[in-house]
Amino acid sequence: MAEFLQFFFSGITVGAVYAMVALGFTIIYNASEVINFAQGEFVMIGGMTSVFLLSAGLPLPLAIALAVAIAVAVGIALNVLAIEPARGASVVTLIIITIGASILLRGLAQIVFDRQFHTLPAFSGETPITIGGAALQPQALWVLGGALVVVLALGWFFTRTLMGKAMRATAHNRLAAQLAGINVRFVLMLSFALSAAIGAVAGVLVTPITLTSYDAGAMLALKGFAAAILGGMGSAAGAVAGGLLVGIAEAMGAGYISSDYKDAVAFVIILLVLFFLPRGLFGGKSVERV
Amino acid sequence: MPLPPRRWLDDPRRGGLAALALILAMLPLVLSNRFHFDVAIHVGLAAIAVIGLNLLIGYAGQISLGHAGFFGLGAYGSAVLSGTHGWPPLLALLASALAVATLAFLVGRPILRLRGHYLAMATLGMGLLIFMVITNERAITGGPDGMSVPGLSLFGYALGSRDKGAWYALVAVLLLVAVWLALNLIDSPVGRALRALHASEVAATVGGVDVAQHKLIVFVVSAVYASVAGSLSAHYGGFITPDAVGFLHSIELVTMVVLGGMASTYGAIVGAAVLVALPQFLTAFHDYEPVLLGAILIACMIFLRRGLLPGVLDLVRARRP
Amino acid sequence: MSQKPLRVLGAGVVLGAAAAVAAGSAAYAQEDPIRIGSFLSITGPASFLGDPEQKTLEMYVDRINADGGVLGRQLELVVYDDAGDANEARTFATRLIDDDEVDIIIGGSTTGATMAVVPLVEEAHIPFISLAGAVVIIDPVNAWVFKTPHTDRMACQKIFEDMQARDISSIGMISGTGGFGTSMREQCLEVAGDYGITVVADETYGPRDSDMTPQLTNIRNTDGVEAVLNPGFGQGPAIVTRNFAQLGIDVPLYQSHGVASASFIELAGDAAEGVRLPAAALLVAEDLPADDPQRDVVVTYKTEFEEQWDQPVSTFGGHAYDALFIAVDAMERAGTTQPEALRDAIEQTTGFMGTAGEVNFSPEDHLGLDLSAFRMLEIRGGTWTIAD
Structure with a gap:
């Protein structure tokens, strides 16, 4: 039991990060039908920027706030410079653009920062909490709590605010939303800003556990995309569930089956789900215009 | 798949094929050393894989983010069969291609039922699984450090990897064959059905096209193109590592298709040439290489959305009165 | 890496051409700089290897040139970044050999990149000192391939x-x-x-x-x-x-x-x-006893590297340091950069004191280090200490 609990703690912590990356994918996808492969780079920018601002002498909270702000600026720049001009391009073209953006951001990061690994001090110490014989890092609670806050805040934003409702309307039917007077371009920009912010927050929270470097985003993007697909592309609840599921499946796979094929576990599940439930666990929209 | 020769003789596209043959024949005049030949051979090998992938992406409208998996299976199949088991390289190449075709056929049906991003994810997952198996099964594949591959010998004639002239000739001929087969496929009933499918799958289905069957054929054909290119690359390089199977290589192949221009067979060659040669020109910029590469990708996708070759041709046409 | 008969045949076909190119470049090379080629994993997952290696090579090539070069000629360093990809490494090695026409290659941060290049240097007859770890690089021995890190x-x-x-x-x-x-x-x-x-x-x-x-x-x-x-x-x-x-x-x-x-x-x-x-002793340079034969070289390298780059020294950069100075030492003994002579001179290196220990190459041993060069370290009080 202690063993199972240990794998579980490990899984939900990593899963919470996947979930936040998957949420970023989902928000941008809903606003623009773009799969943003640079999503992992927001996580990296959040982590690396706060590391460097901290070492430049800024207090941690200020460093974090600035790091998130910088990630948001990068997200908006990405939208304005690369996504907006390619409006109406095919899915494949847009995928290549975001992959190009992720290569570019990674390249910039290794010039602006460096090519070393870095870490942040854990927010509330490193003495593990023992629950049922399993050790839980205090920082993991920060990650889980952070993910929860992000999810709740998004839920409130999308259901209770005018802007959030506008974004949902745009996701549902872009043309109708535009006719109803919603500024679709602003919605698109906001979706990039929001995704970047969530990614950066995830990056800051997780850096004390996983460390960070200029190329930390690449694998996160793949896993986050997998999580989003598993949950059903476009569904926010699905993204969170998908992220946690991928994280837990990996940890259980590494613990109980074989650590060699740990990464394979997630992708095998996804292939099976896609073969038997082609729209993911939570379904997505499936309208095709002829 | 290839149609009777009579049809081909009527094909107005043979002009393009003749032009390509002429370029390939003249190119050695400007390639001044082995390194230049090396780059040209790499371009040719990549182009073969890209022409196949272009059939899938450009004509059938189906994305694959896992094609390096097929490329890698071909490469490792050749390496293991000809190296470890001592098979003749040509036989190893054909056996690998057959195995890849079978695999593509088996996974093709469930995968190709998916659309858009789900298809992207499924092919990506498939590619990653192949990558993981090749990386982990160290006893067979040498693991992450890779394995050596014997040189290619065809009908008793051995080609060393520094035998650039012979390799160039071989790759050039195979490239012409690859283009010819692709053009024929595009012009066949399958090809016409595919173009209908690309325009609108629903409409094509209503119009009586056996969508699933046609998609599957193209998927298998494109996998075989990748496998053959992989086998040849392995023999040419003399050493193979899992990098060739990785996600980044899949992305590179897709980028070559899109860069050259989707649904443009000759464009695929241009895309391969640009992406293989570009890093060689960027070495002077050292640290800025990834930044430039990323920026060039984005810029091409925005300003030459139809791809380099069709895009440039459009510009040329637009200038004419 | 067993040499397959096919490859040997293939090598034979191009041997004549390769020899002609090598001889040609040697004949008019007296006025030219000595070209040292390098492919390193400067970016990518192994960048923490390639980064200090590149910095070390650049820094000491500049210093050697400032001191008048080697054999009265300046050194010219050509570095490419293979990003840890073996395929790229091979292309860059081809470029170093055939386009840049280098006299020697020092590089290969990772074992994969090194092994991908081994067939090339063996066919082209260019001395190659690898900076990668695995034992397969030098066991079995390849005539033109050496390495500096411990296995x-x-x-x-x-x-x-x-x-x-x-x-x-x-x-x-x-x-x-x-x-x-x-x-x-x-x-x-x-x-x-x-x-x-x-x-x-x-x-x-x-x-x-x-x-x-x-x-x-x-x-x-x-x-x-x-x-x-x-x-x-x-x-x-x-x-x-x-x-x-x-x-x-x-x-x-x-x-x-x-x-x-x-x-x-x-x-x-x-x-x-x-x-x-x-x-290697490099990490505990200042703690070495004064009579330790390695002390001078490791203290010097550590001080110079840290002064120039303002970052802590690592043993990886040390491998590049060793490789460069083994090459320079061999050039001076051979009195030429003609490939066969240079290769032989490298193989005859004995008693060379580097950051990894004393190097004694022989036709059977292209690593030349023994266990004594390794120190067992323990981390105490946030720093390295000698455990044995």
């Missing part, structure tokens, strides 16, 4: 010697699945028996994994584990070390020479306390 097999032997001295006979292993970790894991499993050591738990983790708690839990729950060994490099070992401490596993933890840089201590934090690893 992973030696690291295993050094670690097991130390375990033996501490009466440890049953261990758990957790290895990275990158090239370095996989290769070292295999070597360790092979030689463990020689030291009476049984590996009772054998786990792995991926190169970009961010949490190794499940694997370590399995090791903790295995009966009779008296120590844990972690072959791997990059951020993985730092995370393993932290998770190890968080799980409260109270047996000794051994790391490999792959983490022998200050950033490991920084990343692992307090958890690194008490960790042991085999490494």
Whole structure:
């Protein structure tokens, strides 16, 4: 039991990060039908920027706030410079653009920062909490709590605010939303800003556990995309569930089956789900215009 | 798949094929050393894989983010069969291609039922699984450090990897064959059905096209193109590592298709040439290489959305009165 | 790397041409600079190897040139970044050999990149000093290939010697699945028996994994584990070390020479306390006794590197330092950069004192280091100390 609990703690912590990356994918996808492969780079920018601002002498909270702000600026720049001009391009073209953006951001990061690994001090110490014989890092609670806050805040934003409702309307039917007077371009920009912010927050929270470097985003993007697909592309609840599921499946796979094929576990599940439930666990929209 | 020769003789596209043959024949005049030949051979090998992938992406409208998996299976199949088991390289190449075709056929049906991003994810997952198996099964594949591959010998004639002239000739001929087969496929009933499918799958289905069957054929054909290119690359390089199977290589192949221009067979060659040669020109910029590469990708996708070759041709046409 | 008959045939076909090119370039080369080619993993997952290697090569080539060069000629360094991709490494090596026409190649940060280039230099007859770790590079010996870092097999032997001295006979292993970790894991499993050591738990983790708690839990729950060994490099070992401490596993933890840089201590934090690893003397330069024959060279390199680049020295840059000065030494003894003569001179290197230890090459040994060059270090008070 202690063993199972240990794998579980490990899984939900990593899963919470996947979930936040998957949420970023989902928000941008809903606003623009773009799969943003640079999503992992927001996580990296959040982590690396706060590391460097901290070492430049800024207090941690200020460093974090600035790091998130910088990630948001990068997200908006990405939208304005690369996504907006390619409006109406095919899915494949847009995928290549975001992959190009992720290569570019990674390249910039290794010039602006460096090519070393870095870490942040854990927010509330490193003495593990023992629950049922399993050790839980205090920082993991920060990650889980952070993910929860992000999810709740998004839920409130999308259901209770005018802007959030506008974004949902745009996701549902872009043309109708535009006719109803919603500024679709602003919605698109906001979706990039929001995704970047969530990614950066995830990056800051997780850096004390996983460390960070200029190329930390690449694998996160793949896993986050997998999580989003598993949950059903476009569904926010699905993204969170998908992220946690991928994280837990990996940890259980590494613990109980074989650590060699740990990464394979997630992708095998996804292939099976896609073969038997082609729209993911939570379904997505499936309208095709002829 | 290839149609009777009579049809081909009527094909107005043979002009393009003749032009390509002429370029390939003249190119050695400007390639001044082995390194230049090396780059040209790499371009040719990549182009073969890209022409196949272009059939899938450009004509059938189906994305694959896992094609390096097929490329890698071909490469490792050749390496293991000809190296470890001592098979003749040509036989190893054909056996690998057959195995890849079978695999593509088996996974093709469930995968190709998916659309858009789900298809992207499924092919990506498939590619990653192949990558993981090749990386982990160290006893067979040498693991992450890779394995050596014997040189290619065809009908008793051995080609060393520094035998650039012979390799160039071989790759050039195979490239012409690859283009010819692709053009024929595009012009066949399958090809016409595919173009209908690309325009609108629903409409094509209503119009009586056996969508699933046609998609599957193209998927298998494109996998075989990748496998053959992989086998040849392995023999040419003399050493193979899992990098060739990785996600980044899949992305590179897709980028070559899109860069050259989707649904443009000759464009695929241009895309391969640009992406293989570009890093060689960027070495002077050292640290800025990834930044430039990323920026060039984005810029091409925005300003030459139809791809380099069709895009440039459009510009040329637009200038004419 | 067994030479297949086919390859030998292929080599024969181009041998004449290669020799002609080599002879041609040697004939008019007296006025030209000596060209040193290099392909390194300056970016990508192995950048922490390539980065200090590149800095070391650039810095010392400049210094040598400022002092008048070698054989009265200036050195010209051509560096390409293979980003850790073996395929790119091979293309760049072709470029170095055929386009840049270099006299010698120093490079290959990773084993994969090195092995991809070995067939090329063997066919082209260009001396090649590799900076990568695995034993396959020099065993069996390739005529034109040398290397400067200790092998992973030696690291295993050094670690097991130390375990033996501490009466440890049953261990758990957790290895990275990158090239370095996989290769070292295999070597360790092979030689463990020689030291009476049984590996009772054998786990792995991926190169970009961010949490190794499940694997370590399995090791903790295995009966009779008296120590844990972690072959791997990059951020993985730092995370393993932290998770190890968080799980409260109270047996000794051994790391490999792959983490022998200050950033490991920084990343692992307090958890690194008490960790042991085999490494070159470079990390403890100032602690070496005054009569240690290595002291001069390691103190000099450490001081000069840290002054120039304002970052802590690592043993990886040291491998590049050794390779460059072995090459320079051989050029001076040969009096030429003609490939055959240069290769022979490198092979005749004896008593060369480098950052990794005393190098004695021979036709049968293209590594030339023995176990004595390795020191067992322990991290105490946030810094390296000599454990034996």
